[in-house]
Amino acid sequence: xTRRPLLSLIILLVLFTAGGASxxxxxxxxxxxxxxxxSEAPSLAEVxxxxxxxxxxxxxxxxxxxxxxxxxxxxxSLKTSIVYQxxxxxxxxxxxxxxxxxxxxxxxxxxxxxFWIKRNRPKNLYWCRHDRFKNSRARRVLPVDPAWLIxxxxxxxxxPRGEHRGPERQAxxxxxxxxxxxxxxxxxxxxxxIDSLRGWVREQHLYDAQDRLIASAxxxxxxxxxxxxxxxxxxxxxxxxxIQWPAAELSMKIDMGNxxxxxxxxxxxxxxxxxxxxxxxxxxxxxTVPAK
Numbered sequence: 001x002t003r004r005p006l007l008s009l010i011i012l013l014v015l016f017t018a019g020g021a022s023x024x025x026x027x028x029x030x031x032x033x034x035x036x037x038x039s040e041a042p043s044l045a046e047v048x049x050x051x052x053x054x055x056x057x058x059x060x061x062x063x064x065x066x067x068x069x070x071x072x073x074x075x076x077s078l079k080t081s082i083v084y085q086x087x088x089x090x091x092x093x094x095x096x097x098x099x100x101x102x103x104x105x106x107x108x109x110x111x112x113x114x115f116w117i118k119r120n121r122p123k124n125l126y127w128c129r130h131d132r133f134k135n136s137r138a139r140r141v142l143p144v145d146p147a148w149l150i151x152x153x154x155x156x157x158x159x160p161r162g163e164h165r166g167p168e169r170q171a172x173x174x175x176x177x178x179x180x181x182x183x184x185x186x187x188x189x190x191x192x193x194i195d196s197l198r199g200w201v202r203e204q205h206l207y208d209a210q211d212r213l214i215a216s217a218x219x220x221x222x223x224x225x226x227x228x229x230x231x232x233x234x235x236x237x238x239x240x241x242x243i244q245w246p247a248a249e250l251s252m253k254i255d256m257g258n259x260x261x262x263x264x265x266x267x268x269x270x271x272x273x274x275x276x277x278x279x280x281x282x283x284x285x286x287x288t289v290p291a292k
Contacts, residue, residue, distance in 0.1 A: 037199040038175075047167050047175060048158040050199035051192075055155045057235050060085040060264035065257035068094060070250070078103060082256075085264055088113075088130065089271045109271040116276065124282045127273060132285030152217035152241055156192065156201040167194065174202060181206075188214065200236045216244040235261075 037050050066080040078094035094104040105116045114127035128136050151157065158164065158177065167175035170193070179190040186209050193203035200222055206214045221239030237259065243252040275281070 036197050038196060042167060042175070042196075044164055044167060044177070045160075047177060047194060047199065048160055048164075051156055051158050051194065051201060052160075054200065054235055055157050058086065058155055059262045061259050061261050062264055063257045063259045067255045067257065068252065070252045080104075083264065083266060083270060085266075085271075091270050105274055107271070107273065109273070112273065114273045116274070116279065123279045125274070125276060125279050126282050126284055128284040136285045151201075152204060152219075152243060155237075156204065158192065169196065198236070200238075213244075213246050216246075218242045218244075 038046060042050075060083075062081075062083045064081045066082055067077045068080050069077040078096060080092060080094040082090065082092045084090040088108050088110055090106075090108050092104070092106040093102050095101070096103045101118070103118050105114075107114055108130075112127055112129045114125060116125040158179065163180040164177055165179075166177035168177075170176055173196050175194040175196045177192045177194065179192065181188045181190055188209065189207045189211075191203075191205040191207070192201060193205075194200070195202055200219075202219055204217045206216070208214050219238030219241050222236050223239055224234045224236045237256070239256055241254045241256075243254070244250070245252075
């Protein structure tokens with residue numbers, strides 16, 4: 001398996017180990033202005049509280065009409081179903097238009113994650129235990145903590161105990177927060193751009209110790225719905241997410257489609273690692289690299 005397809009699959013995997021919003025209805029574009037969630041000059045504590053409050057309402061979500069397009073990969077946009085349940089359970093299965101059968105199968109349960117693509121050679125199903133990821137071969141192509149990429153779907157959190165600086169108001173009125181992240185790959189800086197009125201996360205950028213851009217996520221088309229029918233209690237989720245991974249020359253666009261929130265009813269088998277006849281299981285955690 002080449003470096004770039006492996007990276008693409010891992011990024012897809014970790015992006016969908018969390019995501020969504022909290023509401024028993026399908027998400028619709030919110031047209032009328034939402035009431036302000038932040039004060040005119042919010043403190044860091046206020047920004048953290050508002051950002052985290054949105055994500056804290058998430059329990060599960062499902063979408064059966066999402067699409068994913070990876071630039072430079074010789075496959076069209078994939079029609080995708082995504083199922084998620086707190087905190088590490090998810091399943092993503094994608095089909096190519098006019099082609100029968102599953103093309104991509106990504107998933108995670110409480111113990112491990114896996115990824116499989118029909119067109120890949122060699123014919124392997126790759127998997128790794130969560131607790132072995134940081135020292136696994138997967139870290140060669142994914143040097144950041146997967147938990148950071150999870151937040152790219154818009155379910156961002158700012159650790160109240162973290163090392164933050166800001167918020168600083170930008171020229172366009174948005175708020176900028178810097179966060180130092182201690183990772184197995186060394187210290188990194190996460191930059192979070194936040195809507196100064198409603199408090200939703202618009203952009204997330206990750207830089208290494210040399211201030212080189214490692215990863216970028218830009219969210220748009222935010223949608224809002226009431227929680228439990230209470231119009232004063234809302235949750236927001238972006239409809240489109242653009243991911244940039246400069247070192248791998250990877251660009252990916254995700255359209256979430258219609259998402260059903262907190263009404264998940266699936267069989268426990270949904271979270272089992274699959275097996276495909278003729279394909280070999282490869283444990284990435286068994287091939288380790290030295291911890292830094």
